[in-house]
Amino acid sequence: MRFGARDVRDLSWKQLMDAYTCTECGRCTSVCPANITGKLLSPRKIMMDTRDRLDEVGKNIDKYGKEHDDDKALLNDYISPEELWACTTCNACTEACPVNIDPLSIIIDMRRYLVMEQSQAPAELNGMFTKIENNQAPWQFSPADRLNWKNED
Numbered sequence: 001m002r003f004g005a006r007d008v009r010d011l012s013w014k015q016l017m018d019a020y021t022c023t024e025c026g027r028c029t030s031v032c033p034a035n036i037t038g039k040l041l042s043p044r045k046i047m048m049d050t051r052d053r054l055d056e057v058g059k060n061i062d063k064y065g066k067e068h069d070d071d072k073a074l075l076n077d078y079i080s081p082e083e084l085w086a087c088t089t090c091n092a093c094t095e096a097c098p099v100n101i102d103p104l105s106i107i108i109d110m111r112r113y114l115v116m117e118q119s120q121a122p123a124e125l126n127g128m129f130t131k132i133e134n135n136q137a138p139w140q141f142s143p144a145d146r147l148n149w150k151n152e153d
């Protein structure tokens, strides 16, 4: 059992079918705010990378059998953490896609793997996670102090 997705075997059949269905039209990338502002992320590339990796895994299975491990993965060999963390989760890519593909769900699953299995999140997020664990809120104040504002003049 693995939290999130490191490779195509961790993705759902819908996510894999999405990768095979992508027409590469680029509408998703043309509305992506991360891409528009010059970040590394392209949701179109996320789908094409997923399909390329899926093709590769399929050829390996044909050649060497189901248990073969080629020591590669969708994460890092195809899609970098920098791309994944550039996503604002705005969902514009999914709304723009003419064939109902959801690139965001793959991004979220791969981020989930980075955070829950590798403890690899940007420093700003790690700070927030710790505060949520300790204070049940993303701020640095104790839950006991939450209503202090009502005593201020």
Ligand code: SF4
Residues within 6 Å of the ligand: 028, 031, 032, 033, 034, 035, 041, 042, 043, 086, 087, 088, 089, 090, 091, 092, 093, 094, 103, 104
């Ligand atoms: S959800 Fe992420 S990948 Fe999709 S358009 Fe928004 S920023 Fe881009």
Ligand code: SF4
Residues within 6 Å of the ligand: 021, 022, 023, 024, 025, 026, 027, 028, 029, 043, 044, 047, 096, 097, 098, 099, 100, 101, 103
């Ligand atoms: S909008 Fe949909 S079909 Fe077009 S490139 Fe993006 S994911 Fe593929």
